[in-house]
Amino acid sequence: MNDVEAAIKTAIQTEKNAMNFYQIGAEQMKDPEAKRLFEQLAKEEKEHAAQFYREYHGNDIPSFDGFMATPPEYASVWVGSIRKLIGDDFTEERALELAMERESNLESTLRQTASKLTDDAVRAVFERNADETRNHYLTIESEYARIMKMVHESDIDIFVRE
Template identity: 60%
Template sequence: MFEEIDVDDAIKKAIQTEKNAMNFYELGALQMKDPDAVKFFQLLAREERQHAGQFYKIYQGSDIADFDELMDTPPDHQSSWLAALAKSINSDFNEQKAMELAMEKELNLEKALRETAAQIKSAEVRAIFELNAQETHNHYELIESEYARIMAMVHESDMDIYVRE
């Protein structure tokens, strides 16, 4: 049974959350020293922008005029994404901490997207939330892999080489 939620409000919040995630990755990349980690966060920022675009396409409200204009507005430093990043930057920021924070934020976002999807009657809108939840899960897995690289851990594709009978 579906609970009644304001779908336009949920979509609008999703757009803003994806923008906050995009800004998180953009600003995080500026703080990193590892060139591969910088490129990785820049890639995630571009993908978060695409996620916001998926939500924007199904938004029925009239209070968001232009997608590019919205995405180019200054970051909301009060958002949970950017507040967490600012706290991390102020306490010995490094790539490891950034990746750990990113994994935590992506897990929380995936859960929120799935919970919202479960409350939406429209199959089309629900599908967008579910798609973004899956893409968010994929981000988590990518970040986990990059974290392993940063930490010089054995990559999952090399695990069988190190397993002994």
């Protein structure tokens, strides 16, 4: 397997881990809006994995749907970190903080990988996913502000003028 194929395969697995993170987190959520957000992010992570899968030419993942349906990789940073929160310590606030951290790290990794790729089509997939990951971060940050009852970014101008 060449370096590009290895990078793509790693990206597919990472996006699956992120999907599982949001699925597990959504199951724990009591706040309906936070739950809805995690469910939506899980769907989008699956879409990201599909974008990478379309660029993958290896033969060790014969079925995308079959691969995505496999059990979560509990040892992964994504899944392991959300599982540590489950129990008495789980709060939407902590889950959202963790999600922002994970998304920020993923964006950085995607951009670093993209900068090293010479295949324009594959690099574009990594860059597009980095941009979408940044959007995830911003969406989670907004939900975090709501949960924490912080001034929402849409109210900043009003707040500053008063």
